[in-house]
Amino acid sequence: PVEIFDLVIFGATGDLARRKILPGLYRRYLSGQIPSGSRIIGAARSAMDGAGFRAQVAEAIEEFVAADKRQPGPIAEFLAMLDYVAIDASGEAGWSELKGLVRPGLIRAFYFSVAPSLFGEIAERLHLHGIADAQSRIVVEKPFGRDLATARALNATLASHFSESQIYRIDHYLGKETVQNLMAVRFANILFEPLWNSQFIDHVQITVAETVGVEGRGAYYDKSGAMRDMVQNHLMQLLCLIAMEPPYHFDPDAVRDEKLKVIRALQPVELTDVVRGQYVGSKGEGGYLEDSENPDSRTESYVALKVHLANWRWKGTPFYLRTGKRLRARTSEIAITFKEPPHSIFDDAPGWRENVLVIRLQPNEGMNLKVMIKEPGPGGMRLTQVPLDMSFATVLGAEGADMPDAYERLIMDVIRGNQTLFMRGDEVEAAWAWVDPLIKGWEARGDRPARYEAGSSGPEDALMLMHRDGRRWREIS
Ligand code: BG6
Numbered sequence: 016p017v018e019i020f021d022l023v024i025f026g027a028t029g030d031l032a033r034r035k036i037l038p039g040l041y042r043r044y045l046s047g048q049i050p051s052g053s054r055i056i057g058a059a060r061s062a063m064d065g066a067g068f069r070a071q072v073a074e075a076i077e078e079f080v081a082a083d084k085r086q087p088g089p090i091a092e093f094l095a096m097l098d099y100v101a102i103d104a105s106g107e108a109g110w111s112e113l114k115g116l117v118r119p120g121l122i123r124a125f126y127f128s129v130a131p132s133l134f135g136e137i138a139e140r141l142h143l144h145g146i147a148d149a150q151s152r153i154v155v156e157k158p159f160g161r162d163l164a165t166a167r168a169l170n171a172t173l174a175s176h177f178s179e180s181q182i183y184r185i186d187h188y189l190g191k192e193t194v195q196n197l198m199a200v201r202f203a204n205i206l207f208e209p210l211w212n213s214q215f216i217d218h219v220q221i222t223v224a225e226t227v228g229v230e231g232r233g234a235y236y237d238k239s240g241a242m243r244d245m246v247q248n249h250l251m252q253l254l255c256l257i258a259m260e261p262p263y264h265f266d267p268d269a270v271r272d273e274k275l276k277v278i279r280a281l282q283p284v285e286l287t288d289v290v291r292g293q294y295v296g297s298k299g300e301g302g303y304l305e306d307s308e309n310p311d312s313r314t315e316s317y318v319a320l321k322v323h324l325a326n327w328r329w330k331g332t333p334f335y336l337r338t339g340k341r342l343r344a345r346t347s348e349i350a351i352t353f354k355e356p357p358h359s360i361f362d363d364a365p366g367w368r369e370n371v372l373v374i375r376l377q378p379n380e381g382m383n384l385k386v387m388i389k390e391p392g393p394g395g396m397r398l399t400q401v402p403l404d405m406s407f408a409t410v411l412g413a414e415g416a417d418m419p420d421a422y423e424r425l426i427m428d429v430i431r432g433n434q435t436l437f438m439r440g441d442e443v444e445a446a447w448a449w450v451d452p453l454i455k456g457w458e459a460r461g462d463r464p465a466r467y468e469a470g471s472s473g474p475e476d477a478l479m480l481m482h483r484d485g486r487r488w489r490e491i492s
Contacts, residue, residue, distance in 0.1 A: 016047060016048050016049065016050050017048060017049065017050070017122075017427055017430040017431055018050070018121075018122055018430070019050050019052040019053050019121055019122070020053045020054075020121055020122040020123070020124060020430050021053070021054045021056065021116075021117045021118055021121050021122070021123050021124070022040075022053070022054070022055050022056070022123075022124045022125075022126065022426075022430075023056045023058055023113065023117065023123075023124070023125045023126065024036060024037075024055065024056070024057055024058065024126045024128055025058050025059070025102075025104070025125065025126065025127050025128060025129050025133075025137055026058075026059060026126075026127070026128035026129040027056075027057030027058055027059045027068070027099070027128070028057070028059040028060075028061050028063075028068075028071065029059070029128055029129070031128050031156065032057070032128050033071070033075045033079070034075070034079055035079075035187075035420065035422040036126065036128060036422055036426065037055075037072050037075050037076070038075055038076055038079040038080045039419075039420050039422040039423040039426060040055060040093075040423075040426065041072075041076050041080060041089075041090070041093050042080060042084060042419065042420070042423055043419075043423050043426070043427060044089065044092070044093045044096070045084055045086070045089050045093075046419075048427060049096075051092060051095075051096065053096055054096055054097075054098060054116070054118070055096055055097050055098070056097075056098045056099065056100060056113070056116050056117070057072075057097065057098070057099040057100070058099070058100050058101075058102045058109070058113060059099075059101070059102065060101065060102070060103065060104075061101060062101050063099055063101060064099060065097065065098050065099045067099065068097060068098070068099035069094045069097050069099075072094060072097055073090065073094060076090060076093075098116055100112050100113045100116060104129065104133045104136050104137050104140070105133070105136045110140055110143075110144045110146070111144065113144070113146055114144050114145065114146050117146060122150070122152075122430055122432075123147070123148070123150065123151045123152070124151065124152040124153070124154060124429050124430060125137075125141060125147065125151065125152070125153045125154070126153075126154040126426075126429075127153060127154060127155045127156065128156055131155075131158060131159070131160070131169060134155060134169060134172060134173060135169075135172040135173075138153065138172065138173060138175075138176040138177065139176060141153075141176070142176050147176070147177070149178075149181075150181075151177075151181060152181050152182075152183055152429055152432070153173070153177055153181060153182055153183065154183045154185060154426070154429055155173070155182065155183070155184050155185065156185055157184075157185065157186065157248055158239065158243065158244070159184055159248075159438075159443050160443070160447060161238070161239070161243060162447055162450075162451050162454070163444060163447040163448050163451050166443050166444050166447045167444060170440040170443070170444065173440075174440070179439065179440060180434070182437075182440070183425075183428075183429050183434060183437045184437050184438040184439075184440070184443060185425055185437065185438075186248050186249060186252050186437075186438055187421040187422060187425065188248070188249040188252050188253065188421070189252055189421075189425070189436040189437070189438075190420075190421030190422060190423075190424045190425040190428075190436060191376055191377065191421045192380060192407075192418040192419070192421075192424075193374065193375065193376045193377070193380045193381075193407075194252075194253065194256065194376060195424075195436070196374075196382075197253075197256045197257065197349070197374060198256060198265070198270075200374070200382065201256075201257075201261070202261050202262075202265075207372075208261070210353065211328075212328045212329065212332075213328065213329050213330055213331040213332040214354075215353055215354055216332050216351055216352070216353055216354065217332065217352045217353060217354045217369065217486075218332060218333050218334070218335060218352050218484075218486060219257060219332065219333075219334045219335070219349065219350070219351050219352070220334075220335045220336075220337075220348075220349070220350040220352070220488065220489060221250055221253050221254060221257075221334065221335070221336045221337070221348075221349050222337050222338070222346060222347065222348055222349075222350075222488075222489065222491065223245060223249060223250060223253075223337075223338040223346075223347045223376075224337075224338065224339060224342040224343070224344060224345060224346045224347070224491045225338075225339065225340050225341070225342060225345055226340075226341065226342060226343075226344060226345045226470075227340060227341070227345075228294065228301075228303070228306050228316070228340050228341045228469070229303065229306045229307060229316065229340060230306050233306050233307040233308050233309075234308075236307065236314065236316075237307040237308075237309050237312050237314045238314075239314070240291075240314040240315045240316070240318075241291075241315050241316055241317055241318040241338055241339060241340070242291075242315065242318050242450060242453070242454055243450070243454070245318075245338040246318060246320075246336060246338060246450065247446050247447060247450045248438075248446070249338075250336050250338055251278065251446050251449075252274075252438075253349060253376075254277065254322070254334055254336065255273075255274035255277045255278065256274070257334075257349060257351070258277045258324055258328070258329060258334070259273040259274055259276070259277050260273050260276065260328070261273075265435065266435070267433065267434040267435040267437075268439075270435050271434075271435075271438075271439045271442060274442055275439070275441060275442050275445055276326075277324065278442060278445040278446055278449060279445055280324045280325050280326040280329075281322060281323075281324060281325075281449045282322070282323040282324065282325050283449075283452060283453075284320055284321070284322060284453050286453075286456050286457060286460065288320055288321040288322075288480065289318065289319070289320045289321075289453065289457070290317075290318070290319045290320070290465060290474055290476045290477040290479075290480055291315035291317065291318050291457065291464040291465065292315060292316065292317030292318070292319075292339060292464050292465045292466070292467045292473055292474035292476075292477065293312075293313075293314070293315055293316050293317070293463070293464040293465070293466060293467070294316050294317070294339075294340065294341040294466075294467055294468065294469045295466045295467070295468060295469065296469060297468040297469045297470055297471075298469075298470065300341075300469050300470070301469075302469065303316050303340075303341075313461075313462075313463055313464060314464075315464045316339060316340045316341065316464075317337070317338070317339030317340070317342075317464070317467060317473050317474065317477070318336075318337065318338060318339070319335070319336065319337035319339075319473065319474075319477040319480055320335070320336050320337075320453075320480075321333050321334070321335055321336075321480060321484075322334045322335075322336060333484065335480070335481060335486075335488070337473065337477060337488070339467075339473050341469040341470065342470075342471065342472060342473060342491055343470055343471060343472050343491050343492070344491050344492050345377070345378065346375075346377075346378075346491050346492065347375075347376035347377045348373055348374060348375045348376060348489075349373070349374045349376070350371055350372070350373045350374075350489050351371065351372040351373075351374075352369050352370075352371050352486075353369055353370040353371070353372075354369070355369060361396055361398060364396045364397055364398045365397055365398070366387075366390065366397055366398040366399050366400070367387060367398050368385070368387070368400045370384065370385055370386060370387070371384075371385045372384050372385075373385070373489075375406075379406060379408070380406070380407045380408075380418065381404070381405050381406035381407045381408070381409075381410075382404075382405045383402045383403070383404050383405070383406075384402065384403040385400050385401070385402055385403075386400070386401060386402075386403055387399070387400055387401075388400075388401050424436075425437070465477075472488075472490070472491045473491075
């Protein structure tokens with residue numbers, strides 16, 4: 016269990032709190048990780064009392080927690096930990112009441128599950144009213160800026176009230192079990208690290224494919240697009256974990272220093288190495304333009320790009336990144352394709368293929384290493400590729416199938432005071448510094464994204480991005 020804490024959630028009636036944060040906290044309570052003396056205080060604009068809030072949370076649990084985990088006893092105990100205060104982020108209402116609810120001497124965390132435009136006002140009022148102290152932690156959600164300038168301004172605002180060690184910038188991809196597993200696989204085995212460089216790795220593919228569109232979030236998404244919404248944060252974090260040097264210790268700054276070096280080594284991307292796409296309706300389903308409600312939108316719902324790192328380890332190994340909405344399947348995976356052996360003694364044996372290590376982030380989390388063996392049977396020396404398969408659900412049983420949601424892990428890290436899986440301010444700024452010129456480049460060109468059918472694998476042009484290098488994307492399935 017973690018220590019007893021007071022957690023204040025600003026934006027407690029919002030979508031993220033309802034879907035992820037509150038159900039996640041309930042599950043952690045059920046697993047015995049949250050001591051019952053802790054208190055979770057919802058804060059939002061709606062006029063409501065504690066009972067009203069508890070009723071809302073009960074509904075959220077009903078909707079977002081699996082039936083076998085919805086036990087009336089624990090639910091009632093969990094709800095008893097909740098309180099609510101109606102608060103005006105940019106006015107005076109509610110703040111002194113909030114001050115009366117948090118208890119001295121305990122871990123105190125504030126979750127800013129609100130629009131970034133409110134971060135500054137909330138931070139300021141927490142100080143003004145003496146609600147936050149030097150030990151308090153704040154958790155902030157993405158989007159963390161929309162370019163380098165806005166990210167810097169946001170960092171500066173937060174820095175005027177909190178030190179870096181108090182600020183937890185969430186990238187929920189870092190809380191995914193398999194993403195953390197990347198570090199374990201790389202740095203707890205001797206097997207991979209000696210091969211983990213451009214001498215032995217031909218290329219890396221990082222895919223985050225979604226089947227959902229932007230329905231309901233059109234207003235936000237249309238100002239963002241796949242590059243800002245997914246690449247600048249989630250895909251870059253994955254890239255960092257794959258490409259970084261071994262940190263000297265699994266310690267927040269040691270890990271984040273190494274990630275930062277990766278971001279800084281990223282080469283500027285040529286516009287010819289980027290494909291932007293936008294889905295069009297198919298089989299009765301609407302296209303992006305309907306979903307976003309901007310009939311002339313040039314926002315990309317898909318992006319694929321080829322990226323190079325200028326450092327000793329990776330010079331010459333391209334990283335291909337792609338992400339998109341309304342694709343054929345929901346798949347997130349990292350595939351590492353190794354080079355050919357230096358010499359083949361099986362010259363005339365058909366069937367040879369490269370070794371590929373696939374790290375599957377979701378769904379069906381696990382790892383799969385494709386190796387060559389002799390095709391069984393008397394037919395002479397023919398080769399065939401077989402998977403060394405480690406699906407978490409199979410190897411780890413129920414535990415593997417029932418992994419905590421990314422938010423659960425991350426919120427508990429906030430309470431434990433562990434920043435390893437949170438982005439540091441300089442990391443976020445470096446990521447924007449790399450992304451900005453690319454976005455400016457295509458905005459200046461002003462062209463429309465390529466079209467792809469909803470339910471397809473993305474635009475044709477993205478296939479070309481790899482074909483012209485003599486490589487191909489893995490199937491999205
Ligand atoms: C969010 C993006 O950060 O991540 C969404 O804003 C996206 O557009 C989501 O759908 C994907 O997260 P997950 O955990 O479903 O892969």
